[in-house]
Amino acid sequence: MGVRAVKLSQLADFPPLKKNYPVFRFMGGNLISFFGDQIYLIAIPLMVLSITGSPVSMGIVAALERLPILLQPFAGILSDRFNRKCLLLLCDLGRCILVGMIGILFIMGILEMWMVYPVVFGIGSLSQIYNTSQFASVPGLVRREDLQAVNSLNSGMFNLAVFFAPGVGGLIISFLNPGYALLVNSVSFLVSFLAIASLRMKREERDSSKQSIWREIREGVEFVIQTKPILYTNLAMVSSVFGTTLFLTLLVFHLKDSLDINTVMIGWLLSAGGVGAILGAVMSNFFRRWFSYRSILFTASVVGGLSILLFGLMDTYFWLVITNAAGTFCASMMSPCIITIRQTLSPDHLLGRVQATSRLMTWILMPIAAFLAGILAEAMGTNLTIVLAGALSTLASIPYLHHSLKEY
Template sequence: MVNKNHFSRLASIYKLMVGNLISFIGDQIYIIAIPWIVYNITGSITQMATITAIGKIPNMFQPISGVWVDRFNKKKLLLVCDALESILVCSMGFFYLWEKLELPYIYLITIISGFLSQIYNSAKFSVIPLLAKEDDLHYVNSLDSGIYNMGILIGPSIGGLIISAFNPGYALIINGVSFLGTLVAVLFTEISEESIDKKARHLKYLKEDLKMGFNFVFKTPSLLYTNTALIFSSLGTTLFLTVMFFYLRSIVGLNASEVGVLLSIGGVGAILGSLLTNHLIKYISHIKIIILGMLLGGSSIVIFGIARSYMMLVLSNALGTFAVSLINPCVTTIRQSVTPKYLLGRVQATSRFITWILIPIAAYAAGVMSDFWGSSTTIVIGGIIQMTSSLILFKIVDLEIFKGDSSCEL
């Protein structure tokens, strides 16, 4: 009976991961297509930055999405989000092909899609501890990170080729269809969860539920300090990512296909990072791996900002994705390990709200800074900020405050 149950859990995990791979590939295509489309329509780097900033506005409402995830059936939430995102992204692709796509419509879809992504990501985060045993959490999270990095390896090249050979609208349609692939995978994944108190869905409980999520995060040292460090790390990364496509296209002079290949090669570094994190965790703590990742990631962004040769850009991007894939499984495992199952959605959504709170401002600031100082300087500043963020964890990694927190020993 135990073996049968274990096999069922593994089968469900791998089904979910297959769906994630399809979705991640589509997402990477989208990441290239949208900046290209916005720049083609407006010719403005500020508008490219504005789209990024608008896409982050839903982050401000993440705690509410966490409440929904904890109070509603997670599988149904995943299915609804996939279906709606497929419709929305495909519609943008068709409108662009028909030369009817206008900036206000992109703004609207970007905001709606951002809300759906928040709900989906919180639900997926909460589902993993329902499928995997606690001892297997880091392995499953690193597997998920590896699958995401496979998307980085495959998706950008496909997106770049489609944009160069055909039309960015087709890239968006392919991304929209990828959500249907994820939907099918989730549909056939067995997700059993504890019974949900329907009375708790009433609006009068919303304030109490939100308070529970914030209280838990602020009273758990490993969550509080890692989230604080990630606030500044995310700020630096956003400065970099917001202007990266403009920098590669207008300053370095790369075409869409070359950008796609550059990002895809970065997937190799990311996969290596996902593999290495499982090895490193045997010798050093999650917190120290996060510090290492922040230092490497910030260094890679600085190098990227001053590089002009294609090979240096490729290598620095690969180092950056390697660093990110070290950090993400550790952050996820810490959150899942110290959080009761009934609070998973709220803790994840609250943590993401805290760590991403400055992203909309940073995204818009990146466009303004690039207009005044240039995209290269903006990227270098982003790298310095990310490296500096690791000092927060350096300061507290050996403090007594972590000795009573189970996550410090993970």
């Protein structure tokens, strides 16, 4: 209760959301970084396709980028022990250098796959630390009652980037090559670095000398297991993330190689998905006024999973756009709800570890899914693999029916 009381008193010091300018600068930096990330997501598959022409190589790259998920417990400890602002700055700077490096090497025509593998692993590692620290930093910037609105806005900004960035990335790649798109991504990390550097973020004093690393990890795991709303949303996300990873790993490759859609149209299809995602983020805060988290999460999970399944069955551009937009709408409506549940129920000194434990639980199968995507695509084609992904994502809706979620 003492931790809760301190946390509430700290949140009371913050101004109303409309006047909380630091948190808007924080989200602005995130928007620029998100923008670059979306360009990265379209540039990397096309770069690998250009070098190797193999879906298996794309699966290996995607798996290596997601493998640092296994380091999540340590990312949580870093976030809870050290200055979160410094961690955010270091991660932005590191990603700026790594992404820029492979972009330049590709432009020079000397990039080889053995160079790509360690770089994407490094980018993935820094992203894990950044995302955990970012999650843990938000409650220290706003009032508790503003958390749902801030998470919805942050998700909306992310999806605004999803709307604009792929189209821009597609144009850059169409006129130049993926290397230049990665240079844009590198600059976005630099802008995010400068935005975060301008903030005055409170540094909570944490006594990290009395506990071992393993005891700290166990403390986060025990809290997640005991807190049923967090536990059951995590269990639902395991199957959902596995299916979604199968889908996303093959998305660009499927559109380009199997359906012979040109790069610019791929970019606009992904951007159109951003429209649905922006609407989903906005509607999340609206629906929360009328429905429980359980109702929102279950319905969105079912519809989102079916949209992936239908995507695998479609071969006309119009319906590909519609099903992709429906999926992004549902995913972006769910994300702020899950994040707010974790932030609201977790004490400040456990925020990093709760997020890290939750991500490890929900994302642990992502590297396997990414690798299997390439293997399954070779064996039975991208269409059937995406249909399988949709079926798995739809089944993920079942744990959301747990009664503990009805209370929130």
